[in-house]
Amino acid sequence: MSLRNIGIVYRKELTEALRDRRTLLSSILVPLLLFPVLGVAIGYAFVELVGAASREPAKIMILGGGDSPDIVAGLKRAKNLRVVPTSPDYVNLISNNKIRAAVEIPPGFEASAARGEHPTIKIYIFSHEIKSEFGATHIEKFFTEYRDAVVRDRLATQNLPESLMKPFDIRQQNVVSAEKVAGETYGGLIPYLVILMCMTGAMYPAMDLTAGEKERGTIETILSSPIKRSHLVLGKFLMVLTASLVTATLSVLSMGTSFFVFGRFAALQGQAEDLPVLTMHAETVFAVFTMAVPVAVLFSAVLITISVFAKSYKEAQSYLTPMTFIVLVPAIAAVLPGIELTPPLAVIPILNVSLLCKELVTGTYHWNYIALIFLSTCVYASIALFLAVKMFQRESVLFSS
């Protein structure tokens, strides 16, 4: 009888949810479109814009250099630089993005370089402004080549081999599997996303099924039916949990697809060499979802517990908005470099799952941590669910008006 009643409530709530545009929007459409739109569109725009910025000739100004004609001519000839007439106002021009950089050539530069003195070239830039930094890179490249040419000439005049310039090479080599590299690159993103989406998916239904029910005046109707309040809240909870998991699943699927499409697109553009491709094995996906279930239970129960206090949908919204930040802080903390699982961190809700998922994605399975985190999250989830049931039995909460 009890399971039957929970099932009846669940089926009814599901029917209503599937007919509600706001639920469909928040649980299905947003997760499906968020990544293609955000990820691919922004990623595409980024690649395109950065590419365009690096290809675009940078407007630069030469300060001095009257006695270094070869250098000035060389800079003027450089394909990716466009030299504008000198003006004393170069700092303003750089600040206002009128020119990208200015290069100061000290007096007698060519001659002193030839004499083996150590003159300094100064490049003035707008630090962290991408086009300005591209301009500086082009100028630096020009001078590095010039410096190499000067050294090569000197070696040649003394009949010394060119290899003297570079007696040895330094090379970094990756020894870790591509899967782990990709996991390290995107690993933090996945738990963040799963947790965020578990929360987003649960939020609207949790408000609608509690505060919404009070606002519409159906709470008294349902409470006058023979169903036990604990069964009623469990049926509602299952609906919120469903929405939470559906949203998380859809967003991971959508993200996977977006990564795949984006990877193919980058490959076509010839920019895929440095791009680690995220490949997740079935067991990794399974493991991440296994960990996501108690998190979704925790969120669903907490959101129900809080929003049942609200008299209206709007009031519930104002209660739950700060919750989003509380939940996001540990999820974001896990993305920070250098934070790794330790026993104390393994019992901090949300942060523990974020950190664990980050490991899971790189194919690392620390079974002790997995057990500890799964169990502790289950405990938190049970407490939250117990509280939700208790709140539904308090008439001061249900009839707070």
Next chain:
Amino acid sequence: MIEVRNLSKRFRDKKRGEIRAVDSLTFRCQPGQVYGLLGANGAGKTTTLRMLATILEPTDGTALICGYDIVEQPEKVRAHIGFLSTATALYPRLTAREMVQYFGRLNGLDDSILKKRVDGIFDRLDMNGFRDRRCDRLSTGMKQKTSIARTLVHDPPVMIFDEPTLGLDIMTARTITAFIRECRDLGKTVIFSTHIMSEVEKLCDVIGIIQDGKLLAEGTIAQLRDQYDEQDLEEIFVKVVAPHYTSAEGH
């Protein structure tokens, strides 16, 4: 049959301290009769009826409905009542039929019985024209009929109506009063709260007048007329209540 025994409800209010919304009420409603609970706003009518419907829990005392104790066996009680008030709204995204079926299922009806019940009620209340229309697209009258169908689906022996005609137009209100009369004729126990005197005169077999949660007078209309030597029910009501009256706003 409803038997109310010393039923009390106290609320705690931060500003006003303890409020005795219902204070040791004792009365009895018989099958085939309509018991009218008459009182001003804030007299304790809604709290009393919500306790009878087990939506609120009494602080003291209890009531038996069809022999079931509202404190000890609230689920049993709810399975034997139909509760209707202006606050019992419908689920907007369910159709009229789904709404009634939902409550039938929660009352433990299996699908074959439920189908017969729903068909029967929809025929009787002339609801077939909108049975598959969503509740948020129904007119007020259609909504009231759907609410009535919802309270009837499990054929409860006791009906509780809390100011059921409040805010309704005359035609819709008449649907409700006709329905209350029909319940009585079917031998159900009916308790109904109102402050509309004409409704009381038309419908009630026994009247209880309450103020400040206390039952101040009780009897048939004829008995009250005799007792207070007054024909007009409104005058009787004022005579009973006036010595105890402080307006709801004055609380």
